[in-house]
Amino acid sequence: MGGARVGIVSIVLASGSDAPVRAQEHIVLESSFLFYGDNTEFRNPFREGETIFGAAIRLAARADVDARVTVALGVFANQRFGGDDAFDQVKPIVALAVRGRRSYFVLGTLPGPGSAGADGPDRHGPHGLLPPLQRETLAFDRPYEAGLQWTFGGRRLRHELWLNWQQVNTARHRERFDTGVTAELRAIGRLHVPFQVHVVHEGGQLFASGPVADSAAAATGIIVRSNEQAPRTVALEIYGVAGQHVPDRGASGHCRNGAGVFTRASVTRRGWRGHVIVWRGNDFVKDEGDANYLSMRRDGTRYRGIRDYAEGGLTRTLRLADTARVEVSARLHHVEKHLEYSYRVIGVASVDWWHRDAAGPPMTLLAPTHSNGNRGGRGVTRMAARTGERGGFCSFRPGTRFAMRPG
Numbered sequence: 001m002g003g004a005r006v007g008i009v010s011i012v013l014a015s016g017s018d019a020p021v022r023a024q025e026h027i028v029l030e031s032s033f034l035f036y037g038d039n040t041e042f043r044n045p046f047r048e049g050e051t052i053f054g055a056a057i058r059l060a061a062r063a064d065v066d067a068r069v070t071v072a073l074g075v076f077a078n079q080r081f082g083g084d085d086a087f088d089q090v091k092p093i094v095a096l097a098v099r100g101r102r103s104y105f106v107l108g109t110l111p112g113p114g115s116a117g118a119d120g121p122d123r124h125g126p127h128g129l130l131p132p133l134q135r136e137t138l139a140f141d142r143p144y145e146a147g148l149q150w151t152f153g154g155r156r157l158r159h160e161l162w163l164n165w166q167q168v169n170t171a172r173h174r175e176r177f178d179t180g181v182t183a184e185l186r187a188i189g190r191l192h193v194p195f196q197v198h199v200v201h202e203g204g205q206l207f208a209s210g211p212v213a214d215s216a217a218a219a220t221g222i223i224v225r226s227n228e229q230a231p232r233t234v235a236l237e238i239y240g241v242a243g244q245h246v247p248d249r250g251a252s253g254h255c256r257n258g259a260g261v262f263t264r265a266s267v268t269r270r271g272w273r274g275h276v277i278v279w280r281g282n283d284f285v286k287d288e289g290d291a292n293y294l295s296m297r298r299d300g301t302r303y304r305g306i307r308d309y310a311e312g313g314l315t316r317t318l319r320l321a322d323t324a325r326v327e328v329s330a331r332l333h334h335v336e337k338h339l340e341y342s343y344r345v346i347g348v349a350s351v352d353w354w355h356r357d358a359a360g361p362p363m364t365l366l367a368p369t370h371s372n373g374n375r376g377g378r379g380v381t382r383m384a385a386r387t388g389e390r391g392g393f394c395s396f397r398p399g400t401r402f403a404m405r406p407g
Contacts (some may be wrong), residue, residue: 026063026064027061027062027063027064028061028062028352029059029060029061029062029352029353030058030059030060030061030062030072030074030350030351030352030353031057031058031059031060031350031351031352031353032057032058032112032348032349032350032351033055033056033057033058033347033348033349033350034055034056034057034112034139034140034143034346034347034348035054035055035345035346035347035348036052036053036054036055036056036139036140036344036345036346036347037051037052037053037344037345037346038051038052038053038121038137038140038342038343038344039051039052039342039343039344040340040342041340041341041342042292042333042335042338042340042342043338043340044292044335044336044338044340045297045298045299045303045336046291046292046294046296046297046298046303046335047290047291047292047298047335048298049340049342052080052137052140052141053080053081053082054078054079054080054081054083054088054140055078055079055081056076056077056078056079056112056140056143056144057076057077057078057079058074058075058076058093058112059074059075059093059353060072060073060074060075060093060095061073061074068098068099068100069096069097069098070096070097070098070099071095071096071097072093072094072095072097072108072109073092073093073094074092074093075090075091075092075093076089076090076091076092076093076109076143076144077089077090077091078090078143078144089144091109091144091146092109093108093109094108094109095107095108095109095110096108102152102153102154103150103151103152103153104150104151104152105148105149105150105151106148106149106150107148108146108148109144109145109146110145110146110147110148110149110162110164111149112143119268119273119315119317119327120266120273120275120313120315120329121136121313121315121329121331121342121344122136122264122275122277122311122313122331123136124136124137124139124344124346125138125139126138126139126142126143126145126164127160127162127180127182128160128182129180129182129196129198130196130219130239130241130262131277131289131290131292131293132217132219132241132243132260132262132279132281132284132286132289132290132293132294133180133196133198133217133219133241133243133286133288133289134178134180134198134288134289134290135288135289135290135291136290138288142166145162145164146164146165147162147163147164147165147177148162148163149161149162149163150162155186156185156186157183157184157185157186158183158184159181159182159183159184160181160182160183161180161181162179162180162181163177163178163179164177164178164179165177166178168204169203169204169205169206169207169209170206170207170209171207171209172209173209173210174202174203174204174207174209174210174211174212174213175202175203175204176200176201176202177200177201178198178199178200178201178288179198179199179201180196180197180198180199181195181196181197182194182195182196183195183196184223190224190225190226190227191222191223191224192222192223192224192225193220193221193222193223194219194220194221194222194223194237194239195218195219195220196218196219196220196239197216197217197218197219198216198217198218198286198288199214199215199216200213200214200215200216200287200288201213201214201215202214211247211248211249211250211251212248212249212250213246213247213248213249213287214244214245214246214249215243215244215245215246215247215285215286215287215288216243216244217241217242217243217244217284217286217289218241218242218243219239219240219241219242219262220239220240221237221238221239221240221262222237222238223235223236223237223238224236231269231270232267232268232269232270233266233267233268233269234266234267234268235264235265235266235267235268236263236264236265237262237263237264237265238261238262238263239261239262239263240259240260240261241259241260241261241262241281241284242257242258242259243257243258243259243284243285243286244256244257244258245258245285245286245287256283256285257283258281258282258283258284258285258295259281259282259283259284260279260280260281260282260284260293260307261279261280261281262277262278262279263277263278263279264276264277264278271316271317271318271319272314272315272316272317273314273315273317274312274313274314274315275312275313275315276310276311276312277309277310277311277312278309278310279293279307279308279309279310280306280307280308281293281294281295281306281307281309282295282305282306282307283295283302283304284307292309292333292335293307293309294307295307307336308334308336309333309334309335309336310333310334311331311332311333311334312331312332313329313330313331313332314329314330314331315327315328315329316328316329320349321349323349323350323351324347324348324349324350325347325348325349326345326346326347327344327345327346327347327348328343328344328345329343329344329345330342330343330344331343
């Protein structure tokens with residue numbers, strides 16, 4: 001960890017150690033980490049068990065253009081532990097963000113998956129959709145998304161709307177994107193009305209490289225939830241779900257219309273959360289949906305009749321710091337006549353590695369110093385600095401800001 005700090009500071013100093021820092025800028029070098037380990041012991045006809053073990057890392061420099069507009073440039077990497085490559089996926093982070101009093105708009109690389117904020121494995125999906133609409137393990141299989149996103153948080157209404165462009169149309173494959181919205185309206189008292197829509201599309205006009213496909217689903221219902229600020233929170237959710245799956249627009253008779261009822265009850269108290277889910281579906285198929293809920297077997301054959309699925313789980317969340325937590329969970333799954341289990345461990349942390357508030361007179365960074373006062377080398381814990389008014393030095397700590405102090 002200390003070596004990483006030294007490397008970052010060395011890059012910053014080498015790029016302009018003698019250049020004055022002007023007062024109009026505000027720059028942060030941010031880092032966020034998602035560590036995940038998920039094991040599913042499934043042998044049912046609908047979903048195969050697997051083990052997902054790895055880490056997703058984001059490192060980006062964020063600059064405030066003004067009080068509302070921010071640009072970010074950095075790198076994203078996803079590593080599967082035990083893989084042949086150092087990283088399975090490396091992507092650039094390029095984003096323009098505009099914040100309002102109650103809303104936040106991002107164009108470019110989207111923020112990290114929803115697992116950064118939701119407790120419970122059933123709510124770990126990239127955008128907090130119900131599992132029949134989008135499986136939660138996509139937060140680990142596909143933690144990088146790019147497109148646009150608009151979130152709004154008012155007193156009565158909150159929502160997220162996004163477009164995630166997954167691949168472009170080439171001679172080898174169709175373009176692919178998913179788009180959706182999650183919203184919740186506080187109707188009266190403890191009664192809330194949720195609404196979710198998710199669409200996955202494959203198409204494109206440049207190259208006819210495969211069928212044009214669509215898969216869409218919507219869900220709405222009611223949520224009765226006690227005070228979320230209380231030590232114990234109890235919630236009951238009931239959704240009606242409807243979907244249409246079209247694997248090939250050009251083929252007749254392939255359209256599948258289905259529906260289902262999703263019910264979830266949960267109790268949260270002092271870092272513990274217990275939940276129970278009951279699902280009944282009829283001919284429901286959804287691209288990116290959790291296969292345990294769908295009326296499609298692993299071999300591609302259609303399941304005729306009512307699909308029954310239920311699960312119960314227990315989650316323990318440890319808040320290690322304001323921006324760091326570890327979550328451990330275990331679940332039992334009842335898939336038709338099969339009783340199976342799964343467990344998951346995730347760790348989430350974020351750190352502002354380097355922060356500069358460019359306020360006041362220009363500041364020139366000098367060479368790094370050891371804590372023992374020697375210049376250069378490893379183990380940098382402080383940096384000397386001078387300002388236009390008087391001398392001083394900047395303390396360097398992970399997650400904290402440079403603070404000017406009299407020298």
